[in-house]
Amino acid sequence: MEIPGLINYWAVVVLMMAGLYTVVARGNLVKKIIGLNVFQISVFVLYITMGKITGGTAPILAEGIRTYSNPLPHVLILTAIVVGVATTALGLALVVRIQEAYGTIEEDELAEREAEEGA
Amino acid sequence: MRLVEHLPALLVVVPLMAAPVCFVMRRPVAAWGISLLVSWSCLAMAVGLLALVMQGGPISYLLGGWAAPWGIEYRVDALDAFVLVIVAAIGAIVALAAKRSVEHEIPEERRYLFYAMFLLCLCGLLGMAITGDAFNLFVFLEISSLSTYVLVGLGRDRRALTAAFRYLVIGTIGATFYVIGIGLAYMMTGTLNMADLAVRLPDVAHTTTVQAALAFLVIGIGIKMAAFPLHLWLPNAYAYAPSISTAFLAGTATKVSVYVFLRVVLGMFGGTGLLKAAAVPDLLMVIALIGMFVGSAVAIWQADLKRSFAYSSVAQIGYILFGVSLLSTTGLAAGIVHLFNHALMKTAIFLALTAVFMRTGSVRIDALAGIGRRMPLTMVAFLVAGLSLIGVPLTVGFVSKWYLIQAAVEAGVWPAAVLVLLSSLLAVVYVWRVVEVAWFHKATEATMKVTEAPLTVVVPTWVLCAAVVWFGLDATGTMAVARTAASFLSQGIAP
Amino acid sequence: MNETTLVLLAILVPLIGVVPIVLADRLPNLREAFSLITAGLLFAVVFSLWRLVDQGARPEVVVGEMLPGLPIAFSVEPLGMLFALIASFLWIVTTIYAIGYMRGHHEKHQTRFYAFFAVAIASTMGIALAGNMLTLFIFYEALTISTFPLVTHAGTEQAKRAGRLYLGLLLGTSIVFQLLAIIATWIIAGTLTFADGGILAGKASDTVVAVLFAIYVFGIGKIAIMPFHRWLPAAMVAPTPVSALLHAVAVVKAGVFTVVKVTVYVFGVDLLVGIDGAVWLQWLAAFTIIAASIVALTKDNLKARLAYSTISQLSYVVLATAVLAPQSVMGAALHIAAHAFGKITLFFAAGAIMVASHKTEVSQLAGIGRRMPWTMTAFAIGALSMIGVPPTAGFVSKWYILQGALDAGQIVAVATVVISTLLNAGYFLPIVYAAFFRKETADGHHHEHGEAPWPSVLALVVTATGTVILFLAPGAMLELAGAVIGRS
Structure with a gap:
């Protein structure tokens, strides 16, 4: 097993699962957003890792250097980070509005209040 | 004739640019006028593209002149053009009806937001249909998704907020699954161009990486198109969103996701033989x-x-x-x-x-x-x-x-x-x-x-x-x- | 006018007629005048079409392609001509009757009634003149939907329940079975155009053909064959003119007409004879005939009794078709005509009784x-036609059915016809007897009354006379029915 070489990928898996678990298991909406962030960050790590080549340097043409890392995934992930920030911002804005409208951001309490309304 | 050549880019750029204009104008009537104009011109462009494609076959448009598969390619074949027409037509019709309904359901100070988000959403959906680049598709997917969350959250029932939040969480998970899938496919092929991916994936189809990619993509897109049993976000989102948002989303959002399914899962993985092997059908x-x-x-x-x-x-x-x-x-x-x-x-x-x-x-x-x-x-x-x-x-x-x-x-x-x-x-x-x-x-x-x-x-x-x-x-x-x-x-x- | 125009007019005239009818919403006299004029015009159109067909013309019209390779098309052949003639003629009579009935009964929403009636007739014409199975199916569904507001006319809870059953059974069977069969036919045969001798011969295995035939039969819910018959008694909640024209003539005849069409022009009689594909249908039809007759015996409500009688009579046509002998197929075509005149007379009479005396039960x-x-004499003539006694049209059709069954040696069919004749007599003759020869019972239910309003009486006298004329001078009817089996 080349665990040391794949350590980044193991980190990705752990982060991914931790993030998803938080989204599903936590009732607090802010914690859900945090979980979502962790989940997304695992993907950022995945992309960044796949672009890295052992011994490669930053992709700037220079004398005597033959091995470069692939810059494309890194650039892609810049976009993804922007998207992630936007999602987080929107999510948090919604949480604020929910707090204003319901007076709580706990999922079970929200469900209770909605059930009363629906009846 | 130069304008015709740039139709694929214009189709996306026009609503994208118009959205901030709506945002800046702040006057609901002006914003409505802009979205009406933009959505109808999008429809005209989409119909034009469909006519071109049906006559002369697929159109390829290289964004910024960078050659595919390195640059981002907009590729329009019959399926893309058809979806473009669907989205643009529904957008145009809904824009017509929007004014009175928005006046009725959304408080005045937020109306311009509706139109800005409507145009962004339109841009995202059109972009998803037109792009030939798998990662670019993700960007458009998120543009449309983020604006959709707002369109849902504008509902005047407070349950619209929780519906939007829930949609946001589930939708983001879906989109992230999509990115993971694309990332894994990129790892094995080194390309993000969908046509190029379709050519290269069969050679590496036996790897678990590609198989995992397929699994992530199917689930991710499945969430977005609200396929049973991944549909749980949809009923509340549709029910509590402003009626006019629902009318627009019902006709477009899930449809475009189905299109993505066709394009990505069938188009990219169709040649790998993985679909039948994994009993996807x-x-x-x-x-x-x-x-x-x-x-x-x-x-x-x-x-x-x-x-x-x-x-x-x-x-x-x-x-x-x-x-x-x-x-x-x-x-x-x-x-x-x-x-x-x-x-x-x-x-x-x-x-x-x-x-x-x-x-x-x-x-x-x-x-x-x-x-x-x-x-x-x-x-x-x-x-x-x-x-x-x-x-x-x-x-x-x-x-x-x-x-x-x-x-x-x-x-x-x-x-x-x-x-x-x-x-x-x-x-x-x-x-x-x-x-x-x-x-x-x-x-x-x-x-x-x-x-x-x-x-x-x-x-x-x-x-x-x-x-x-x-x-x-x-x-x-x-x-x-x-x-x-x-x-x-x-x-x-x-x- | 050329043939093409006539064919299109046969469908368009009643549809266009809807416009003035709706516009004259507040002027009942004018509205009903428009209804009558439309009906008269339609009959004129169909009549001139018949003159052409009589001279051997077989007009074909392709309206346009609906699905790739599948056009909406019309073609006129003898059986459809016979059906169209009957329906359009009886529409005139029914309109006259309806004027008396609807006013005498103080019904609401009369404009809606006349408008949807016209749409239903247009759909019926579409079925009669359809040139392929797709066109027929389109009008078949249109007929179901356009008659729904007529069935639920009263708007009561009972009417709504009946409407649900009506829509559920008719739409349900046609969507699930008929559509499936049509699409399968399209895949197997590559065409849906009706053709002499069928389009399926030699293209599928015997089993497939037999199964397909069964799917067709169950898909045509309008024939009210058991176990899909419940909608018909339920539909009796509709105003009597609807029960009379639509649920004794247009809708149900559209069903049996479709069965004959499918048997003769999609499968071809020879194909089905070769594989004994319709024997089971004889048994099912026989069962329906007997069972419905027995149920009719137990019904005290006059319209319900008539409804079950219709179920049983419809299965005569199905039975005769399923015998697959030339004579009996001709008998089936004849029975479509004969039963139409007889049963509409009976319904007219039932409605007239309801309007004049407010009585609905046989025992009253x-x-x-x-x-x-006048009413009861007409009723008696209609009843005799149901039983099949001369001098009525019912005798002629039964004669051919029996002859065909005997020639083909189909004992089941012969026995069924004989037994059911007795049963028919059993549930109709006592009504006639009581009406003329028994004294009114003193249950405090009476009031002084005479005949129903004159338009209603006129209508039922006309149809009763028609029943007798079809016996005395069956020439045209025999000619058309004979042409169905290729006998000129």
């Missing part, structure tokens, strides 16, 4: 059939009509996926034509409900008692679209059903054909219960005072109804496009 | 023949 068929029954059955029991027809959408996605799951040209064509047909009829239904909501302040079924006489134009339009959902001849619903059944019988899956037909009987129930209430129940005191909805809402609804009948009477045109698109897709699928 | 009718002599 069988799985899809089972899911589609269950979705049809569960969606329709749940729709019958909903008191809130927007919710009811949201569940109906889950069922209708099932019909599309059923056609797709057969992987034959007829099946794919049936699915693709149902994309278009369902967009027409479901938007018509939600526009009619928008009109009802404007006049009665509710879309609970008991609020519609005796409304057939009070709002005859709206409710007859509802009836026409409803008959189409059932699949009555002379409506587009019949065309879809005909080809779905034909595809099923050709593929030799008779029991599935019977199940599809049986499930459409459930549509009779959930449509007809509304008809009964609207025409045969005594008007209550509240409904006695109701008058016909304003023409700006009724006319767009009827335009869609006319299309429902027109393309039901003469389906040769739509079927020709659908067949072209389907045969291209099915050629790429390994036997 | 003692002595009514003296108050309403």
Whole structure:
């Protein structure tokens, strides 16, 4: 097993699962957003890792250097980070509005209040 | 002629640029005017593109002049152009009806936001359809998704907020799954161009990385298109969003996601042989059939009509996926034509409900008692679209059903054909219960005072109804496009 | 006018007629005048079409392609001509009757009634003249939907329940079975155009053909064959003119007409004979005939009794078709005509009784023949036609059915016809007897009354006369029916 070489990928898996678990298991909406962030960050790590080549340097043409890392995934992930920030911002804005409208951001309490309304 | 060459880029850039303009203007009427102008010019461009593609074959547009597969390529073939027309047409129709409904449902200080988000969403959806780059698709997916969350959250019921939040969480998970899948595929092939991916993936199909990529993509897109059982975000989002948002989203958002499924899962992985090996078609068929029954059955029991027809959408996605799951040209064509047909009829239904909501302040079924006489134009339009959902001849619903059944019988899956037909009987129930209430129940005191909805809402609804009948009477045109698109897709699928 | 125009007019005239009918909403006299004019025009159109067909013309019209390779098309052949003639002629009579009935009964929403009636007739014409199975199916569904508001006309809870059953059974069977069968036919045969000798011969295995035939039969819910018959009694909640024209003539005849069409022009008689594909249908039809007759015996409500009688009579046509002998197929065509005139007379009479005396039950009718002599005489003639006694049309059709069955040696069919004749007599003759020869019972239910309004009486006299004329001068009817089996 080349665990040391794949350590980044193991980190990705752990982060991914931790993030998803938080989204599903936590009732607090802010914690859900945090979980979502962790989940997304695992993907950022995945992309960044796949672009890295052992011994490669930053992709700037220079004398005597033959091995470069692939810059494309890194650039892609810049976009993804922007998207992630936007999602987080929107999510948090919604949480604020929910707090204003319901007076709580706990999922079970929200469900209770909605059930009363629906009846 | 230079402008024509840039049509693919313009189609996306125009709404993208117009959205911030709406945001800056802040005046709702001006914002509405801009979105009307933009959406109709998008429609004109999309129709132009479709005509070009049907005549001269696929169009390739290199963004910034960078050659594919390194640069981002916009690629328009029959399927893309067809989806573009669907999205742009629904957008244009909805923009027409939006003004009065937005005035009714959204407080004045937030109205300009609706139009800005509407245009962003339009941009995202069009972009998803037009791009030939898998990662670029993700960006457009998120543009449309983020604006969709806002469109849902603008609803005046506070439950719209929780619905939007829930949609945001689930939608983001779906989109992230998509990125993971694309990332894994990129790891093995080193390309993000979809056409290039389709060429390179078969060579590395045996690796677990590519297989995992397929799994992530199927789940991710499955969430976005609200395929049963990944549909849980949809009913509340549709039910509590402003009526006009629902009308727009119901006709476009899930449709484009289905398109992404076709493009990515079938288009990219079709040649790998992985689909059959992983029993994707069988799985899809089972899911589609269950979705049809569960969606329709749940729709019958909903008191809130927007919710009811949201569940109906889950069922209708099932019909599309059923056609797709057969992987034959007829099946794919049936699915693709149902994309278009369902967009027409479901938007018509939600526009009619928008009109009802404007006049009665509710879309609970008991609020519609005796409304057939009070709002005859709206409710007859509802009836026409409803008959189409059932699949009555002379409506587009019949065309879809005909080809779905034909595809099923050709593929030799008779029991599935019977199940599809049986499930459409459930549509009779959930449509007809509304008809009964609207025409045969005594008007209550509240409904006695109701008058016909304003023409700006009724006319767009009827335009869609006319299309429902027109393309039901003469389906040769739509079927020709659908067949072209389907045969291209099915050629790429390994036997 | 050329043939093409006539064919299109046959469908368009009643549809266009809807416009003035709706516009004259507030002027009942004018509205009903428009209805009558439309009906008259339609009959004129169909009649001139018949003159052409009589001279051997077989007009074909392709309206346009609906699905790739599948056009909406019309073609006129003898059986459809016969059906169209009957329906359009009886529409005139029914309109006259309806004027008396609807006013006498103070029905609401009369404009809606006349408008949807016209749409239903247009659909019927579409079925009669359809040139392929797709076109037929389109109008078949249109007929179901356009008659729904007529069935639920009263708007009561009972009417709504009946409407649900009506829509559920008719739409359900047609969507699930008929559509499936049509699409399968399209895949197997590559065409849906009706052709002499069928389109399926030699293209599929015997088993497939047999199964397909069964799916067709169950898909045509309008024939009210058991177990899909419940919609017909339920539909009796509709105003009597609807029960009379639509649920004794147009709708149900559209069903049996479709069965004959499918048997003769889609499968071809020879194909089915070769594989004994219709034997089971004989048994099912025989069962329906007997069972429905027995149920009819137990019904005290007059319209319900007539409804079950219709179920049984429809299965005569199905039975005769399923015998697959030339004579009996001709008998089936004849029975479509004969039963139409007889049954519409019976319904007219039932409605007239309802309007004049407010009586709906068989047991209340003692002595009514003296108050309403015209009505009850017509009723008697209709009843005799149902039983199949000369001098009525029912005798002619039964004769051919029996002859065909005997020639083909189909004992089941012969026995069924004989037994059911007795049963028919059993549930109709007592009504006639009581009406003329028993005294009114004194249950406090009476009021002084005479005949129903004159338009209603006129209508039922016309149809009763028609029933007799079809016996005395069956020439045209025999000619058309004979042409169905290729006998000129």
